[in-house]
Amino acid sequence: MAAAQVKPERQQNGGSSSLLSVFLFDCRLGKSSCEEKTLHVRRGYKEFHADICKAFGIKPSEVFVVSTTNREELTETNFNGIIKDGITLYILKTIDQSLPSSTQERINFLPHYDTLVKSGMYEYYASEGQNPLPFALAELIDNSLSATARNSGIRNIQIRLLFDESLGKPAVAVIDNGKGMSSIQLKNWAIYRLSKFRRGYEAYSDDVGYVRPPPVARSLNSDISYFGVGGKQAVFFIGHSTRIITKTSGSQDVHEFLLSKEDFEKKEKNRESIYDGYIRNRKPADFSHVSEDDKNLRNLIMEEKDKENFTAVIVTGVQAEHIQFLKNFRHLWVTQLAHIYHYYVHGPKGHILGKPRTTPFSCIDIEVYIYEKAKAPKILNLREIKDDMQTLYINSAADSFEFKALVEREGVVEGIIRYHPFLYDKETYPDDPYFSSKDKDDIDDIDDDCFIVEKEARGKRPIFECFWNGRLIPYTTIHEFDWCTIPKKRGLLPTECYNRISGVLFTNDKFEVSTNKLTFLDLGLKLQDKNTIFTRVMNCQDQRVKIDREFALWLKECHEKYDKQIKFFGFKGVITRHDV
């Protein structure tokens, strides 16, 4: 490769030009304003001094000092240490005189590379004892959902945990059969905070401008990008090096980009431009640049043969504790992902156990592959998970109540409330492993003298889980609304019925979420707004009715129809029936 140097972004200490430019302000007293001139530094202090005298017409007899803007006097000794390309200097009568007029000092404030490298480190936090790693993985799944949104056939998203050390260093890969990226789009992937809304501008232009997708049920629009940071935050939360390999349909070339902490550190050390890099363009399945030891990567690249379009995000330098968690708590995090993407995987009606899949949504396959040494690979499809919270809620519900909330101008929230009846001798309300069960214990334990049946079913849990563009926002819950809470005055039916409801809210993109997609910014506040209108939805039709009355009637009906309270008393001992 011919040695060719791209003009670098100006770094404070960077620059490889032979002649340095410095900016000089003549601030000697007596002038009304400081004249500015640019000088090139030819050699040492002496020549520089002479050049200054010449440029500003200073007589040899005149006494003056040259100083930095921090009033450090330039001398023969410190000259080489101080002079840098683009530095601003003063010509002063005395080092501590005040400035006759203001001066403009040129600065460069390029974001530090930690902007990328540490972008995820302090974003994904634990709440209620949840390890946030699945939420970082979710960012990559979000991107794959967007990328596969217009697939004509099956949408396939694979999370591959390459933990067989005999095949190379551990890696976490997310691979989809989505539309892929051109090299411009791949470059744009790496631009921090370049959101889809900014792509129109020519410097970035990589596609037609952003078009907001039309409204769909449960806002399952696959449009889960917003900030231009998710992928970067996720990969640097998981590990410290990421390779993205991608190909668009019809393209001859695969594009590959490596972004790593190590590489940034090297560039800083060598005073190279921090945000310059290379994309490798190559034939599909050409792994000649990959070392023989890295069998995992070679295998992945070999798979390119059979793919028309795809994107693979391969994270290495994975933190040891993440590997442990992914290995040892597989069921936990896979179930959590099944929860987050429940409605993408199962469609707007969710996971109805025992019912064959028919909806168009059945074509999103999100699969987890785990490879470990001397073990058969483990494959899980999120669709097969049966104990994620939404599956539990849906399948223990006897009836449901649908509604809609209209907020401000275009904010639409679809809602469902489900009734989990009391059957025979117990509540059917599902347990949430993440909802601090201590709170429920509290109640169980203090009931020696007072049986609080009212609190048992839901306990202290909020009613509503909240989905944004169809995807769970895990740390925001909505406790209740005025119209579905236990009424102040004793009403039509036992208060415990109010604790037998669970709910889901589906918002569209008019509601904002935080950059880590863990919380809504102000969903709760907006729903409380007095202008928010709630309507009941029956058979897909909005009903102009009083929601509170409707809800109370529905709840009453649920209670009368589904709650079956049978109490056995007077226990007389166990009888074994021999006649059956």
Place this chain on the structure above:
Amino acid sequence: MAAAQVKPERQQNGGSSSLLSVFLFDCRLGKSSCEEKTLHVRRGYKEFHADICKAFGIKPSEVFVVSTTNREELTETNFNGIIKDGITLYILKTIDQSLPSSTQERINFLPHYDTLVKSGMYEYYASEGQNPLPFALAELIDNSLSATARNSGIRNIQIRLLFDESLGKPAVAVIDNGKGMSSIQLKNWAIYRLSKFRRGYEAYSDDVGYVRPPPVARSLNSDISYFGVGGKQAVFFIGHSTRIITKTSGSQDVHEFLLSKEDFEKKEKNRESIYDGYIRNRKPADFSHVSEDDKNLRNLIMEEKDKENFTAVIVTGVQAEHIQFLKNFRHLWVTQLAHIYHYYVHGPKGHILGKPRTTPFSCIDIEVYIYEKAKAPKILNLREIKDDMQTLYINSAADSFEFKALVEREGVVEGIIRYHPFLYDKETYPDDPYFSSKDKDDIDDIDDDCFIVEKEARGKRPIFECFWNGRLIPYTTIHEFDWCTIPKKRGLLPTECYNRISGVLFTNDKFEVSTNKLTFLDLGLKLQDKNTIFTRVMNCQDQRVKIDREFALWLKECHEKYDKQIKFFGFKGVITRHDV
């Protein structure tokens, strides 16, 4: 000012050099690898074509195409649109041939300026109905606390709300009498993610390297910087333009820097380097660059006369809803700030009403000034607030129990539990306006048939509020520890006593918080760790005793000593005594 052009960071479309460089890979089939050469573009397509033939020794008879890496063929028509400085091009036999070997395409992925401009927009979210604006203000107060840490006299931090429109556009200013910044430090302020730990490196070096302060009681170390993003996030959450004015002690000059959304937009439009800018260096009190209309700013600059060192952060373009909130909910947010900085303002023992201030901490003044048209300015000192939650807890407590938790290597958590007794006819446990009171209502309302006195005092609130380096992290609470929760088996004393305790945890910087400083990353998980050791602290001495037993005994003592349950029954009517 002489027109002088600093070499810009390379922008995708930027660059003002007359001769463009492009990188050409000869990818014609038959070669085993693609040779690369750099060419300068002299004039139009024809000359370029000729130059290519010459450079690569291509015979005039040979048919070839030149294309972009996205395989768009270069033609006379699109030449000017495609050719940009630093672009990579291919020489191909046919436009859709595959590459004989991989090519390296140069890219630049400079973070978008939204990195700064939108840094705070999706960070400060609402929780429990709290407007997050005070938490953004807190970032600026954090910075001022750090800056004033080594003041010898009074540490003064003023939040000035300049809302008198006759004096200029509305502004929010935070002004401190701290150490100020040199122009290098001011430049570093603007560098996104440049944390204090990176300052050692020469490009940034602006001070001695970071020195971790020695341990102090309650970790009140004033060292509340961590990520290099807080100030930027805060100012762009509050408004869209920020002026920082600062001076260090002994310096002749004031340094002033303006960072604004508008400015970024202008630079993008003019294809200028996004992260290049100017610092204005000038005499103190020189406001000649400020328009006459902007009386607010002129007045602030005039104040510089009397100050040896200071920093003023002045945010304009303040969002209308923020102004409304700041005006209309003054008591709310001032109290919230008093809560966040309770221990900085009152010292490690907190706000003991009626006791004169004596501790060394009494010298931090955090003041709020509100200026509105035709109103007298309103001044509030956070120290005077009497109804922030910590003041309420401290002053309604009858006794306290101190402990320490040692986590992993260097993690230290100091803890206090306070007992709020039942007095005569009611609980003295203070109400929290932010803790969704609906939950408490629930309980009050269902008590027709069952009086649950156990739940009344604290309700469902978690026991512990958590402070990091002495400053409240508002959205992380710790519910309880095993040893201070209601025991499974009925114990020594009534369960309601366990609901009469409030608590505070003070962590040092070995615990991590999220970049928005709203939550701890994993404090809860770490405290639950089985290796975490709890010890009781009495008279500043760690006691090697069983914490659970100690706590139970203390609680029992509190109950016996302080709870005074007097019930009046048999009401006979009101009697007016005429003899007193």
